Amino acid sequence: MIIPDDKDWTWVLEKSCADCGFDPQAVAFKTISTTARSITEEFAELLGDATLEQLTDRPDDATWSPLEYAAHVRDVCRIMHARLNLMLVLDDPDFANWDQDITAESQHYRDQDPDEVADELVAAGDAMATALALVRDEQLGRSGRRSNGSRFTVETLAQYFLHDLVHHAHDVGLSTA
Template identity: 50%
Template sequence: MPGMAIDPDTKDWTWVLQRPCPECGTEAAAHTPATTAQVLEDAVVRWEAVLRRPDVARRPDGSTWSPLEYAAHVRDVCGVFRERLHLILTEDDPTFPNWDQDAAAVAGRYGEQEPAAVAEELAVNARAVGADFDAVPQDRWERSGLRSNGSPFTVRTLSQYFLHDVLHHLHDVGG
């Protein structure tokens, strides 16, 4: 099943900045850049447990990523959001380059990667972006940037949106 195409996720998830997610229960607005590193540290432990499952590469059905694919996605999301944070902090009102998560999954052959390597890379990437968010002084939390579709983000809302993604996918895989 790993070769089967997954329908792209075209939903706009920015509403999670206003209200808790009914699917995963994450209340993104409760987080700040200062809490990001600890939330990610807890998430890394949970992702490592998921990646030790014997069936980690098995898709539950033909339209859903396997836990391995979700973990590889989250690993890469950490890098994307680290780049976006860097842009907000170094440029005035930048527009983030578009990132096609579905194309990245296909090009990266997420379902064929080694689970132990994904676990290690996810941990490294999560800790790096967590440290970067943690290092942002509170007086810079309202610096802003735009996603390629025009959705505005600040350092604060970028951390919240990012954490929802990490935690939502843990929920997706029962982690």
């Protein structure tokens, strides 16, 4: 089992990520949907181009395999899409807790079919990208709260979401990182 990541990554909304280079100040909201769609498509290409051994190999005991990262990115797209929808419909909703590490283990990310993950990833990425593209300027300030109390606006949720995709693309060596 991978050691759970218990960091609060919300700091990436205030400063650049030294690991992947993501800079929230350099990201215009209107570009997030296109970038997210591009990254999810690159992940899907990776899943189609690599061997199963390459996709399931963990570089070390503390790092997910490319297949696990792809399944995680798929689920990030799904979770953030649901959260975005809540923010657009409800006033300041609370988000249900989501533990990415428990999900990776319980859903057996490493054992999932790469072709299915690729298809689901592209669909989830497209759904989130489309939802983001439909957000109106006056909706950017709508808010919601994560279970640990972190507050997001639609705009910062989108930035946080994009960082997750960029960071994991970097983790597996994709060019969009």
